[in-house]
Each structure stands twice: as structure tokens, then as C-alpha cells.
Amino acid sequence: MLQLATSRPGAVPESGRCTDCAVRASAICGSLDVPGLDELSRMGRKVHLRPGQTLLWEGDESVLVGNVLEGMLKLSTVTGDGREQIVGIVFPSDFIGRPFGKDSHHSVTALTEARVCVFRRGAFDDFAGAHSGIEAALLRRTLDELDRARRWMLLLGRMSATERVASLLLEMIDRLGDTPGAPISLPLSRQQMGDLLGLAIETVSRTMTRFEREGLIDLPGGRRVVLRDRPGLERIAAG
Amino acid sequence: MLQLATSRPGAVPESGRCTDCAVRASAICGSLDVPGLDELSRMGRKVHLRPGQTLLWEGDESVLVGNVLEGMLKLSTVTGDGREQIVGIVFPSDFIGRPFGKDSHHSVTALTEARVCVFRRGAFDDFAGAHSGIEAALLRRTLDELDRARRWMLLLGRMSATERVASLLLEMIDRLGDTPGAPISLPLSRQQMGDLLGLAIETVSRTMTRFEREGLIDLPGGRRVVLRDRPGLERIAAG
DNA sequence: CGCGTTATTGATTAGTCTCAATTCAGGTGG
DNA sequence: CCACCTGAATTGAGACTAATCAATAACGCG
Structure with missing residues (x-):
């Protein structure tokens, strides 16, 4: 029920540029032009996670958001007495974290080896506000996520x-x-x-x-x- | 399990203008200036629903989106053999329908007497694309909805x-x-x-x-x- | 090859569903 | 205004699914 490895992930500042990012085309960054991509590039850093490592904790202040580059992660919540529910699985090019919100409502934990491109939430929020293409792409992604969550509710409830x-x-x-x-x-x-x-x-x-x-x-x-x-x-x- | 009243709702073209709409401040329209509001005003119409009436059907092509003005509605899905799961309840100023998507994944049915301000989806999609404030407001709302749905998943699963x-x-x-x-x-x-x-x-x-x-x-x-x-x-x- | 973890299998129990019978509430017509 | 009627809600008894507890087996790793 509890996590196995819960150490904080190490920040691995890779040299990779956004322009040759593997998920660029399918992630929300796909909506950006080269200057925008450069700006975003300077804001982000890449984080490597081992299976079981947790990037974000339920209830913590929402400090990070980002894109999955490689691997799979789970989003999960826990009841007061420790029963866990996985509320989502994310794959490469999926977005993680809670922009525009005080705190994160679920933990994000790697299921496999994973690489994630992360941004400080505040900086990302500002950037998104200035680049409406990002908000539009994120909206489409969030609507899809909501559809998936609701389909899963049918499974869980009925x-x-x-x-x-x-x-x-x-x-x-x-x-x-x-x-x-x-x-x-x-x-x-x-x-x-x-x-x-x-x-x-x-x-x-x-x-x-x-x-x-x-x-x-x-x-x-x-x-x-x-x-x-x-x-x-x-x-x-x-x- | 099945709906009681399933007749199509009547379109009641009310004369009310967006500028004095009761939910204007809290709905996504709040992000618009007066010209934008006028444009939107011409696109929409108001629909009145009685308890049990369904505005949108699961699986149908997504033709309408809109804002709840008054009353409460349920969003629901059904299994192959008729078991129903309510996946959300919407209140005044909430947004309903599936913009930017082929079809609607759940039905929308009035729980009480309700009034909804609806738009043809295609027209709304175009309008939203041209007014990034709408997309931004919709994004925030959708993120909140997703948080709510995931919280409910914990309830249903655990x-x-x-x-x-x-x-x-x-x-x-x-x-x-x-x-x-x-x-x-x-x-x-x-x-x-x-x-x-x-x-x-x-x-x-x-x-x-x-x-x-x-x-x-x-x-x-x-x-x-x-x-x-x-x-x-x-x-x-x-x- | 042995150890710790994860998965399988079994026996039992608890919780919820199903089926069935009343009871209750709200609306209708006499 | 009241008796009736209908759908909704309650209550009960029994069946069944899935959880729990417990033991064994399989796997992965050093």
C-alpha cells in the first residue's frame, strides 16, 4: 500500500534542447514557435526517476508541472487510513502537475524508469498566460483526461x-x-x-x-x- | 434506471442579453469584453429543461455546449446492460458539453427545472479559438472538474x-x-x-x-x- | 543458490446486492 | 376535503461477490 522508494528525485540538468525533444510534436510544446520554445527551454530542467520514485506529493503545494518524456507514471490518492486509488496513468508527451492551483491533489510516482521535463509552476503559469497556444493545447489535453477519468468512474462505480x-x-x-x-x-x-x-x-x-x-x-x-x-x-x- | 422524461427540450429563444446575465461574472463569459459578449450573445440561445429532460445524449455527436444559468443537471454514462453511473453534477455558471471533440461521452440531464445557455459546438469552438480568454477560463474550469472527478474516483474505488x-x-x-x-x-x-x-x-x-x-x-x-x-x-x- | 519480495491459491467472513413486501408521500379526481 | 392511486422509499431475508486472513509457490536479485 505504501510506496517502496520515496526518496526525492535528483535533478539531472541535461543539455538537450527543446527543438530536438522526442515528444515535442505531440506534447503541448508543439504549439510553440522557435523563440517561444527557446524561452521555455531556459525555464525547464529534466528529471530522471527510478521506478517507485515520487515526483509530486498529494497535498503538497503545487510547485512543479511538466511533460513526460519517457516512461510511465501513476497519479494516486490515498484515504485517511492508507487505502490507495490510482486516478490516472501518464505516458510520454502527457502533461503532469496542477497549473493555476495552490496544491496538488494527487501524487505522481514513476512506474518505470522515467524522464520528465519539469518547470516551476509559477513560471509556467506566467508563460502559459503569455502564450495562448499553450493554454489551448493544455485545454484539449485536459478535456481528454477528464473524459478518461469519467469513463473510469463507470468502471469503478458499476x-x-x-x-x-x-x-x-x-x-x-x-x-x-x-x-x-x-x-x-x-x-x-x-x-x-x-x-x-x-x-x-x-x-x-x-x-x-x-x-x-x-x-x-x-x-x-x-x-x-x-x-x-x-x-x-x-x-x-x-x- | 432509465430516464422518465426523455423528450427533446424545447428551444426557448429568450430575449435576455448576455450583459445582464445572472452567471456572467462567474461563468467563462466573464473573461469577455462587451463586443465579445455581444458576438457570443448572437450565437447562443436559452433552453429551458424540466426535471428528467435530457439535453445531450451519450454517444451522440457533440452538437451543443453551453453554460448552466439556473438549476442542476447530472452527467451520466451507462454500461451495455443499463447500469448507470453519474459522473458529475453541474450547477449554475458551470460549463456543459464537449468542445473540440467529435462526440459527447456522457448524457446531460436536468435534475431540477433548469435553464441553460447553449451554443452550436462548431461555432463555439471557432469563437473560443479567436478569444483566448474563453479558452483560458475554460481550462481553469476543466482542471477543477478533473480534480473533482479524481477525488470521486477515490470514493468509488476505495x-x-x-x-x-x-x-x-x-x-x-x-x-x-x-x-x-x-x-x-x-x-x-x-x-x-x-x-x-x-x-x-x-x-x-x-x-x-x-x-x-x-x-x-x-x-x-x-x-x-x-x-x-x-x-x-x-x-x-x-x- | 538462498533470500526477500511478489504472486497465487485456499478458507472464511463481511459487506453489499437482489428480490420481495410494506410503508410513505404527493398528486388526482370525486 | 378526503380517498385513492402511483411512484418512491423503507425494511427484511437470503444469496453472492469480493475482502480478509493465511499459507504456499514463483520470481528476481545479489
Whole structure:
């Protein structure tokens, strides 16, 4: 339930310039011209995170925002007595942090090795105010995020354990799977899958092995999953 | 589970001008100067909804967006077999609809008598593109909505029925209660409370009467609730 | 190869849902 | 104004899902 590695990430001031950034085209920076990009470039720094490291803490003042360059991170909240809910997973080119707000409502923690391009929130807020393209891009991204969150609310509020696990598998396979039929490596432990689905770890495990027995998936071990019967999973996930 | 009244709302072209709109200061229109407001004014029309009437349907093409002028509406999604989840409640000055998107991911249905100022989505998108103040205001609003949705995900994924009902009561009392200690009238049926909390109607009902027995609230009948022991409810809601 | 962690499997329990029967409230028509 | 009617809310009994507790097995790493 608690984080494993909770040390503060080290700031690694890389020399990379925004103009040759891998996610430039798809991140919100894509809306900027070269001078704007240079200005932003001087404001940001790159941070490297190891799996389990937390970049932002729930309840802390919102000091940082940024873009994911590489890797995957989870956004999570915790109840008073320590039950955790993952409220989002972010991928390269996704935006993280809470601009225009006093404090951050969820923690941001690396699931894999990750690189993030971060800015001080205040400076970013000012920059965004002066470059309406950034605000426009961020608005579109936030609207998509909100749609995703609300879809997940249906899963959490109304779906059975079976339906939830099937939905997650499909989502992960779609977001991670390059080659159809090839095994994909889940970046999530069973515990994290539970925290995402609102289920106990044992329920996730049981459901996965049941799916394997029923020929829907293969579990060759080591967090790998092979999709065997997509229509079957889709039928289950549909409710 | 299904809507009662599902007829299309009538478009009531009121003569009211944006400049003396009740929600102008708090809605996203607040960011506009008088010429901008006039332009927007010509694009919009006012729609009146009765309780149960649906303005936008899940899955439909996103044709309308708008601002709530009066009343309360629910945003909801449904599983394949008809289980419903309410993913949001909107109040006066809140924005509804999905700008910059092909289709709407949830239905918008009036809970009370309501008045909404609506725009064709395409026209609004163009207008927003030309007036960055609108996009900025909408961004802030959407970020707040996203925070709210994620907080609700914790409730749906990790909280017990008791904790969920206590949380809802506190939220409703805070959002609706003018005079502390006075009874507030919930605009939600027990079924709708269930759809919001991811619970069966009977569970909501049982939990409410238990709270009454324990002296936390009074239920004078007719969807009215009186808060008797806020700290007690808060202790329960905290988890 | 052994240790610590993570995952699986099993037995039991608790919490919530479902089904069913009243009761209650609000609106209608006599 | 009151009796009736209808949908909503409450209450009860039982079934079932998923959580919890506990033990074992598999994995990853030094």
C-alpha cells in the first residue's frame, strides 16, 4: 500500500534542447514557435526517476508541472487510513502537475524508469498566460483526461471485478502493444492493478488466472500478458 | 434506471442579453469584453429543461455546449446492460458539453427545472479559438472538474457504503446549504444518489436511516436532510 | 543458490446486492 | 376535503461477490 522508494528525485540538468525533444510534436510544446520554445527551454530542467520514485506529493503545494518524456507514471490518492486509488496513468508527451492551483491533489510516482521535463509552476503559469497556444493545447489535453477519468468512474462505480480486469487488460494492450499477438509487459504490479481497479490484489490475481484457464489470455510469467481472445475480453468488458 | 422524461427540450429563444446575465461574472463569459459578449450573445440561445429532460445524449455527436444559468443537471454514462453511473453534477455558471471533440461521452440531464445557455459546438469552438480568454477560463474550469472527478474516483474505488453516503451528504450540504442547521432539499432521488455513489438504492436508504438513528442527521421526509452532527459525518467520510 | 519480495491459491467472513413486501408521500379526481 | 392511486422509499431475508486472513509457490536479485 505504501510506496517502496520515496526518496526525492535528483535533478539531472541535461543539455538537450527543446527543438530536438522526442515528444515535442505531440506534447503541448508543439504549439510553440522557435523563440517561444527557446524561452521555455531556459525555464525547464529534466528529471530522471527510478521506478517507485515520487515526483509530486498529494497535498503538497503545487510547485512543479511538466511533460513526460519517457516512461510511465501513476497519479494516486490515498484515504485517511492508507487505502490507495490510482486516478490516472501518464505516458510520454502527457502533461503532469496542477497549473493555476495552490496544491496538488494527487501524487505522481514513476512506474518505470522515467524522464520528465519539469518547470516551476509559477513560471509556467506566467508563460502559459503569455502564450495562448499553450493554454489551448493544455485545454484539449485536459478535456481528454477528464473524459478518461469519467469513463473510469463507470468502471469503478458499476462494473464487476471480472469486467474491470478485462477492461484494464484491453486498455493496456492497446496503449502498450506494438505487435498484435506479441506478449506485452505490464508496467504494473498486481497491487497497482488493484489500486487502479479498486480491487484487492487477490481478486486481480484470481481473475487473471481464470482468464488464462478460459483461454482468453496467456500468462507466461513475469508480468507478461499475451492476448489470445480479444473479442472474448471485449464481450466481458462491455458489461 | 432509465430516464422518465426523455423528450427533446424545447428551444426557448429568450430575449435576455448576455450583459445582464445572472452567471456572467462567474461563468467563462466573464473573461469577455462587451463586443465579445455581444458576438457570443448572437450565437447562443436559452433552453429551458424540466426535471428528467435530457439535453445531450451519450454517444451522440457533440452538437451543443453551453453554460448552466439556473438549476442542476447530472452527467451520466451507462454500461451495455443499463447500469448507470453519474459522473458529475453541474450547477449554475458551470460549463456543459464537449468542445473540440467529435462526440459527447456522457448524457446531460436536468435534475431540477433548469435553464441553460447553449451554443452550436462548431461555432463555439471557432469563437473560443479567436478569444483566448474563453479558452483560458475554460481550462481553469476543466482542471477543477478533473480534480473533482479524481477525488470521486477515490470514493468509488476505495470507500465503503457508509463513507460514500457521508461524503455525499457533506458535499451536498456544502454546495446547497445556505443557512447552517436549516434543512436542505436534496435534488436527488435515492436512485440517483445510488447512481452517483455506485451503490444500490437500498444500500443508500439503509445508510441514511442508520445515520438518522445515530443522530448524525434528521430526515423530516420529502428528500429533506438536516445536518445534526457535522464532525461525526466528517469523521466517517474521512475513511 | 538462498533470500526477500511478489504472486497465487485456499478458507472464511463481511459487506453489499437482489428480490420481495410494506410503508410513505404527493398528486388526482370525486 | 378526503380517498385513492402511483411512484418512491423503507425494511427484511437470503444469496453472492469480493475482502480478509493465511499459507504456499514463483520470481528476481545479489
